[in-house]
Amino acid sequence: MIDLHFWPTPNGWKITIMLEETGLPYRLVPVDIGAGAQHAPEFRALSPNGRMPAIHDPEGPDGAPISIFESGAILQYLGDKAGRFYPAERRARTRVEQWLFWQCAGLGPMAGQAAHFRYHEERIDYALDRYVNETRRLYGVLDKALADTEYVAGDYSIADMAIWPWTRGYKGLAIDPAEFPNFHRWFKQVGSRDAVRAGAAIGKEAFAERQREMIRQEVTR
Ligand SMILES: N[C@@H](CCC(=O)N[C@@H](CS)C(=O)NCC(=O)O)C(=O)O
Incomplete structure (x- = not known):
């Protein structure tokens, strides 16, 4: 266990x-x-x-x-x-690792900072624009990659599992799915898997309540 x-x-x-x-x-x-x-x-x-x-x-x-x-x-x-x-074959493994590191070092920190500055008590336009723009750029990178493959590294892998939860809040970052159609196709495809539904449901309501509270604070400021 x-x-x-x-x-x-x-x-x-x-x-x-x-x-x-x-x-x-x-x-x-x-x-x-x-x-x-x-x-x-x-x-x-x-x-x-x-x-x-x-x-x-x-x-x-x-x-x-x-x-x-x-x-x-x-x-x-x-x-x-x-x-x-997580394939053992070196070429396929490297392909997965590229996207895994891309998420851990790029999309995660940038989207995290974008959300942080969105809800920061003092509005700092420079910081907000910087992180929102960089996050948007990363959505473009993902969308382009997904034009050629079903999943980010070819077959469904830990790279998709790393990226998907971080794109769940795309609406909050004003990402228009129509602008990133390959991303949107992949987002729905991954999100329809039973295991993704089950894993992503754990504590979802508590997370949503925290988001609502932050939005309430933002609205009342
Ligand atoms: N690079 C770390 C990031 C982990 C991380 O930032 N976790 C957040 C929650 S998403 C956390 O524990 N935050 C507590 C804090 O900021 O004190 C990873 O990928 O595991």
Whole structure:
């Protein structure tokens, strides 16, 4: 049984989706990041960066327990463990890794900052424009890639699972799906998978309520 230290956010859903896809047995250990649980020493022992998600697998690669932080590394580990969605063949594996790193180092941080400055109590136009424009550029990159392939790295993979939760809020960033039709086709296709529905539903209402609260605060400011 894998322990997933989780809170409902796009980075958390990457892992619930992968666990649902593979059927690996897991249980959720809540990390209430709103209440500061990410700073607790017990959690820091697993995740020294003080961010969730993290996993603890009592049966690591050599049979000994292993703890892992960083969502991309967790997806790679689970892909190898399950022997699914992360090909072993070097060329196909590299193709998956390119998009996985693109998400972890590009789309995630940029879309995260765009959302942060959208809800920041002081409106800072320069920061908001910078991150929204960069996020929009990244949607263009994704859309172009998806003109030639069904999934970002060819077959459905951990790269799609990493990207999809981060595009779930495209409407909030004023991304018009008509402008990115290949993205929109892929978004609906990935989102219709049973495992994606199941993994992405975990804690969705709590996440939506936090978003609504931020929007209320923005509206009343
Ligand atoms: N690069 C990390 C990012 C993880 C991350 O930023 N997690 C957020 C939630 S989405 C978090 O734990 N935030 C707590 C905080 O900001 O203190 C990963 O991909 O796992």
